Amino acid sequence: MxxxxxxxxxxxxxxxxxxxxxxxxxxxxxxxxxxxxxxxxxxxxxxxxxxxxxxxxxxxxxxxxxxxxxxxxxxxxxxxxxxxxxxxxxxxxxxxxxxxxxxxxxxxxxxxxxxxxxxxxxxxxxxxxxxxxxxxxxxxxxxxxxxxxxxxxxxxxxxxxxxxxxxxxxxxxxxxxxxxxxxxxxxxxxxxxxxxPLQDRPEDVPLLVEHFLAQRQQNVRFTPAAMAALAAWPWPGNVRELRNFVERASIHHSGGIIGRESLGRLLTSSRRLPEPRAVAVVTVAPAPQALPSGLGPDGIDLRQVLADVECAYIREALAISGGTIARTARLLGLQRTTLIEKMRRFDIEARAT
Missing domain, CATH: 3.40.50.300 (P-loop containing nucleotide triphosphate hydrolases)
Known part of the structure; x- marks a missing residue:
């Protein structure tokens, strides 16, 4: 029949x-x-x-x-x-x-x-x-x-x-x-x-975003700050709204990296973009201080500045992923072995509690 x-x-x-x-x-x-x-x-x-x-x-x-x-x-x-x-x-x-x-x-x-x-x-x-x-x-x-x-x-x-x-x-x-x-x-x-509802399980948002991007086979990535903001968003339309958002984002930023500053134009609700909230507690050392605003007359230690940026993003990605190495590596666009080597170099330990 x-x-x-x-x-x-x-x-x-x-x-x-x-x-x-x-x-x-x-x-x-x-x-x-x-x-x-x-x-x-x-x-x-x-x-x-x-x-x-x-x-x-x-x-x-x-x-x-x-x-x-x-x-x-x-x-x-x-x-x-x-x-x-x-x-x-x-x-x-x-x-x-x-x-x-x-x-x-x-x-x-x-x-x-x-x-x-x-x-x-x-x-x-x-x-x-x-x-x-x-x-x-x-x-x-x-x-x-x-x-x-x-x-x-x-x-x-x-x-x-x-x-x-x-x-x-x-x-x-x-x-x-x-x-x-x-x-x-x-x-x-x-x-x-x-x-x-999705807002009751914010720790699932990063995985859902990655899943929908993989379905669309789009080379689009969200920065850790953007992903944290998405986890804090209330998503009144739940997973369906998130899926539509990912589709819209992948069309507007095909092959690009989406930062937190771009989310306001992509989210359809009139709500203000919330401040990022933690979705997991990770035992890592304090984040590095803010980067210098300019070169200055005395110059800078460029290697140290770049290391601080790298370290800060690794810590933020670990916080979003709850300390999961594989998810952290995906958020940062790194191979798992590369991430482990960088964590060892920066003396970063991640244990979700």
């Missing part, structure tokens, strides 16, 4: 990833929250219980869903995603359950729905909190019986699907307002994963 046509109203984000087409989902981050989510995925991957992923818009709930599928015993079967907020209410039943030829105007041939397409794999219901009330009852019945009927059809179809749902809506508040069924929430929320 892979070749069957789709309704033109389906959202562009809806997708069917077959094993030979899917890219490996990467959950980027070193924060305790991301480490806990990785461990949770490892523990529940092979269970068939439904999973509800909550968190603000743009925080990466879809990545968690894909990662959960790829770690599960269902990884060899399709991962099918549908954005419940993007499908008109009158087409939602056909999208999920399919339809028979002639079931309604425009149904010129039979079509499998998302449940059938995901048979043996995972069905990801994104923004399930926006699902129309009538469909909530039908979804609940399907989750309880694992049986569907196509629109206009009479034959029951047994489906073997693990359902993973995600929402940025407060479902308890939606239940209180009469917009969401409590019994459906209980059926979906067997296992709960909460995705934190």
């Amino acid at each position: 892979r070749g069957q046509s789709r309704q033109s109203t389906s959202a562009a984000t809806d997708r069917v990833l077959h094993p030979n087409e899917a890219q490996l989902a990467i959950l980027v981050g070193v924060s305790p929250a991301i480490a806990a989510i990785r461990e949770e995925i490892r523990m529940i991957a092979d269970a068939d219980a439904s999973v509800l992923i909550t968190g603000p818009s743009g925080s990466g709930k879809d990545v968690v869903a894909q990662k959960l599928h790829q770690k599960s015993r269902r990884a060899a079967r399709p991962f099918v995603a549908i954005n419940c907020a993007a499908i008109p209410a009158e087409l939602m039943e056909s999208e999920l359950f399919g339809h028979e030829q002639g079931a309604f105007t425009g149904a010129v041939k039979a079509r499998a729905g998302r449940f059938e397409t995901a048979h043996g794999g995972t069905l990801f219901l994104d923004e399930v909190g926006d699902m129309p009330a009538a469909m909530q009852a039908k979804l609940l019945r399907t989750l309880e019986t694992r049986v569907i009927e196509r629109v206009g059809g009479m034959l029951p179809i047994l489906v073997d699907v693990r359902v993973v749902a995600a929402t940025s809506v407060d479902l308890q508040a939606a239940i209180a307002a009469g917009r969401f069924r409590a019994d459906l929430l209980y059926r979906l929320d067997v296992i709960h994963i909460d995705m934190p």
